[in-house]
Amino acid sequence: MGALLLDSINQPKDLKQLNEQQVKQLCAEIRQFLLENISKTGGHLASNLGVVELTVALHRVLDTPQDKIVFDVGHQCYTHKILTGRRGQFDKLRQLDGISGFPNPNESEHDAFIAGHGNTALSLAIGMAWAKKLHHEAGLVVAVIGDGAFTGGMVYEGMNNIEQLDNLLVILNDNKMSISKNVGALARYLTHLRTTTAYFDAKDNVRSFLDRVPLVGAPLKKNITECKTLLRRAMYHSTMFEDMGFQYIGPVDGHNVEELERTLRTIRNRQGPHFLHVITKKGKGYQPAEVNPGNYHGVSAFDLDGMPDPEVAPKESFSTVFGNALVTEGDRNPNICAITAAMKYGTGLQFFAHSHPERFFDVGMAEQHAVTFAAGLASQGMLPVVCIYSTFLQRSYDQIIHDVNLLRENVVFAIDRAGFVPADGETHQGIYDPAFLSQLGMPLYAPSNYQELNYWLQQLLSDRFHGPRAIRYPRGGQDAALAEFGCTGEDYDFLRKADDATIVLVSYADELADLLQAERELQQKSIACDVIKAVKLYPFTDKMIVDMSKYKIILFAEECIANGSIGEHLEYALQQNGWNGRFIHCAVRNACLPHASVAQIKQATGLDAAHLVQAVQMAVTKGENLL
Known part of the structure; x- marks a missing residue:
C-alpha cells in the first residue's frame, strides 16, 4: 500500500x-x-x-x-x-x-x-x-x-x-x-x-443606479427586494435569517x-x-451510519461490519431499566408524560415513545423549555417526567427554581448519567445536581441497583408524593455486588454492621462499590467499619441522623462537587444534632475532570477504595478515634 x-x-x-x-x-x-x-x-x-x-x-x-x-x-x-x-x-x-x-x-x-x-x-x-x-x-x-x-x-x-x-x-x-x-x-x-464576484458587483451597481433615479428609483429597488424575498421564501425559507x-x-x-x-x-x-x-x-x-445516524452518533468501540438497530432494546442499563419501568407506570396512569431534550435513545425513552406516543415529547436541545413545559403540564393535572442527563440539567436551573419549585408543581426529574461519566471529560460530568437540587429542599433519591430504581420510580410517580422530586442514576449497568443487596424500600440501609465499630462509611449509588472494597481492606487492617447505603439523599430522615450520631468517625464519599453537596448538608445536620466527631468528606474538589475511565476519574479525585482507606487510617492514626 x-x-x-x-x-x-x-x-x-x-x-x-x-x-x-x-x-x-x-x-x-x-x-x-x-x-x-x-x-x-x-x-x-x-x-x-x-x-x-x-x-x-x-x-x-x-x-x-x-x-x-x-x-x-x-x-x-x-x-x-x-x-x-x-x-x-x-x-x-x-x-x-x-x-x-x-x-x-x-x-x-x-x-x-x-x-x-x-x-x-x-x-x-x-x-x-x-x-x-x-x-x-x-x-x-x-x-x-x-x-x-x-x-x-x-x-x-x-x-x-x-x-x-x-x-x-x-x-x-x-x-x-x-x-x-x-x-x-x-x-x-x-x-x-x-457566490460569484460578478453577482455582487452587479447587485451593488443596480442599487447605486436606482438610488440616483428620482421618484421611481427607491420604490423600484424596494419591489425588486420584495420579489427576491418571496422567491427565496418559497424555495428554502431563508428570510428569517435575513430579517x-x-x-x-x-x-x-x-x-x-x-x-x-x-x-x-x-x-x-x-x-x-x-x-x-x-x-x-x-x-x-x-x-450503516447513513441509514441510522442516531445509532452512530456516539459509539463505544465497535465492529465495522455493523451495529444493532437502536429500536431494538440495547444492552441492559439503568437507562433501559428506567425506560421500561416508565412504560409500565404509563400504562397504569394516563396522566404520566415523558419529556426529553433530544436524547430519546440515550435516556431509554424510545420505549415510552413507542407505547404512548401521544404523551411523549422530545423538545429538542432545549432543556429550559423542557422544564417550564413540564411545569405547564403539571399545572393542569398531568404528571410529567423530565428525563435529562445530569450535565444538561444544569442549563435549566432557573426554570427549576422559578417555574417548578415556587408553586411546588408536580414534576418528576429523572436524572441520567449522574456521577462520573467516562471519556467525555469535564463538560459532561454529572457532579452538580445533588448540590443544586438540595438547595431547593427537593426530595432526591439515588438507587444503587435496578430493583431500587424500579421501586423508587414507582413510589415517586404515586400519590405518596406531590411537588417536585428527583431520582438520579449512573451511566451504564448496575454493579454485580450492589445488585445482590436488592431493595428494602427503606431510605437508607446498613450494608455492613459490626458490634464494635465506631467508624461508619456512607455513600450512595455506584460509589458504594468502592466503599465496600474499602471496608474489606480496613477490616484486614483490624479497623472495623459499618457501611451505610443512602437511597434518599435529601432531605435527611431524623432516624438516620440519630443512627449516624453514634459513630466517632464518619466518612462520606460522593461523586459530587464538594461545595454545597450532600456531604456538607449532612455534616451540618449532625452538628446541629449535637454530634462532635470526626467527619471525613470525600468529594470532587476540582471540577476539571480528565477524560478517562470512571475508575481513573475516581483515582484522580480520591474516591477509589485505596484513597478511602488512607483517609480513614489517617483519622485513626491522629488518635481521633478510640478503638
Missing part, C-alpha cells in the same frame, strides 16, 4: 498546496481514518463523517488561529483535530492523557473555545467577533452550528444581537432537511450566481469541496454578517 496523502498533512497550511483531485482523495482518506480509529476507541462518529468536506474547505480558505472556528456542538471537530496536528494522537482519543473529544484551547491554538454543550457557538462567536473589532484585529469568526442546535433558544437569542458584525459567518450544517430535485437544482443554480440582519447564502452541497471553497472565498471578501446554509449527510461514507 502506497503512502497516504493524509500523512503529509500536519498543519492547515499544508492543505493549501493541494489540487482539486488531491482534496477529494484527502477527504476519502480522512473518512477511512475516522472509521478505523473510532471503531477502536469509541467516540462521535456520524456527525464527524458528515463534516469532512466542510472542515477541509474551511481550513483551505481560512487561516486559523487568526480566523476562529467555533463548533456547536463540539463533537463534530475530529476532522479539525486531524488537520491541526493531532492525527497521531487519535489512538488515545477521549482516554486519560489523550486528546479530548471536544475542542479545547488548552490542547491547541487552533481550538477557539471549549464546546461540550449545544447552542453556545453563536453567542461565543459574536463575543469573539466584537473583541476582534474592538482590538482592530483582522480575521473572520465562523460558527459551525448543527441543525439540532437550532432547536435550542440560545441560538436565536444570539441572532438577535449580531449588530451588523462584518466579520461574522454562521454556517448551518443541515443534515436533516431534504430538498426536492427541482427546487434543489434551482436553489443550487441561484447559489452559484450569488435578523444576515446575508443568507445557500443551500450549498456540503460534500462538494470545490463549491464550498468558492462560496467561502466569496464570503470572506464581502462584509457580513453572512449565514451559509450547508446540506450534509450525517454518517456520510459509511452505509
Whole structure:
C-alpha cells in the first residue's frame, strides 16, 4: 500500500498546496481514518463523517488561529483535530492523557473555545467577533452550528444581537432537511450566481443606479427586494435569517469541496454578517451510519461490519431499566408524560415513545423549555417526567427554581448519567445536581441497583408524593455486588454492621462499590467499619441522623462537587444534632475532570477504595478515634 496523502498533512497550511483531485482523495482518506480509529476507541462518529468536506474547505480558505472556528456542538471537530496536528494522537482519543473529544484551547491554538454543550457557538462567536473589532484585529469568526442546535433558544437569542458584525459567518450544517430535485437544482443554480464576484458587483451597481433615479428609483429597488424575498421564501425559507440582519447564502452541497471553497472565498471578501446554509449527510461514507445516524452518533468501540438497530432494546442499563419501568407506570396512569431534550435513545425513552406516543415529547436541545413545559403540564393535572442527563440539567436551573419549585408543581426529574461519566471529560460530568437540587429542599433519591430504581420510580410517580422530586442514576449497568443487596424500600440501609465499630462509611449509588472494597481492606487492617447505603439523599430522615450520631468517625464519599453537596448538608445536620466527631468528606474538589475511565476519574479525585482507606487510617492514626 502506497503512502497516504493524509500523512503529509500536519498543519492547515499544508492543505493549501493541494489540487482539486488531491482534496477529494484527502477527504476519502480522512473518512477511512475516522472509521478505523473510532471503531477502536469509541467516540462521535456520524456527525464527524458528515463534516469532512466542510472542515477541509474551511481550513483551505481560512487561516486559523487568526480566523476562529467555533463548533456547536463540539463533537463534530475530529476532522479539525486531524488537520491541526493531532492525527497521531487519535489512538488515545477521549482516554486519560489523550486528546479530548471536544475542542479545547488548552490542547491547541487552533481550538477557539471549549464546546461540550449545544447552542453556545453563536453567542461565543459574536463575543469573539466584537473583541476582534474592538482590538482592530483582522480575521473572520465562523460558527459551525448543527441543525439540532437550532432547536435550542440560545441560538436565536444570539441572532438577535449580531449588530451588523462584518466579520461574522454562521454556517448551518443541515443534515436533516431534504430538498426536492427541482427546487434543489434551482436553489443550487441561484447559489452559484450569488457566490460569484460578478453577482455582487452587479447587485451593488443596480442599487447605486436606482438610488440616483428620482421618484421611481427607491420604490423600484424596494419591489425588486420584495420579489427576491418571496422567491427565496418559497424555495428554502431563508428570510428569517435575513430579517435578523444576515446575508443568507445557500443551500450549498456540503460534500462538494470545490463549491464550498468558492462560496467561502466569496464570503470572506464581502462584509457580513453572512449565514451559509450547508446540506450534509450525517454518517456520510459509511452505509450503516447513513441509514441510522442516531445509532452512530456516539459509539463505544465497535465492529465495522455493523451495529444493532437502536429500536431494538440495547444492552441492559439503568437507562433501559428506567425506560421500561416508565412504560409500565404509563400504562397504569394516563396522566404520566415523558419529556426529553433530544436524547430519546440515550435516556431509554424510545420505549415510552413507542407505547404512548401521544404523551411523549422530545423538545429538542432545549432543556429550559423542557422544564417550564413540564411545569405547564403539571399545572393542569398531568404528571410529567423530565428525563435529562445530569450535565444538561444544569442549563435549566432557573426554570427549576422559578417555574417548578415556587408553586411546588408536580414534576418528576429523572436524572441520567449522574456521577462520573467516562471519556467525555469535564463538560459532561454529572457532579452538580445533588448540590443544586438540595438547595431547593427537593426530595432526591439515588438507587444503587435496578430493583431500587424500579421501586423508587414507582413510589415517586404515586400519590405518596406531590411537588417536585428527583431520582438520579449512573451511566451504564448496575454493579454485580450492589445488585445482590436488592431493595428494602427503606431510605437508607446498613450494608455492613459490626458490634464494635465506631467508624461508619456512607455513600450512595455506584460509589458504594468502592466503599465496600474499602471496608474489606480496613477490616484486614483490624479497623472495623459499618457501611451505610443512602437511597434518599435529601432531605435527611431524623432516624438516620440519630443512627449516624453514634459513630466517632464518619466518612462520606460522593461523586459530587464538594461545595454545597450532600456531604456538607449532612455534616451540618449532625452538628446541629449535637454530634462532635470526626467527619471525613470525600468529594470532587476540582471540577476539571480528565477524560478517562470512571475508575481513573475516581483515582484522580480520591474516591477509589485505596484513597478511602488512607483517609480513614489517617483519622485513626491522629488518635481521633478510640478503638
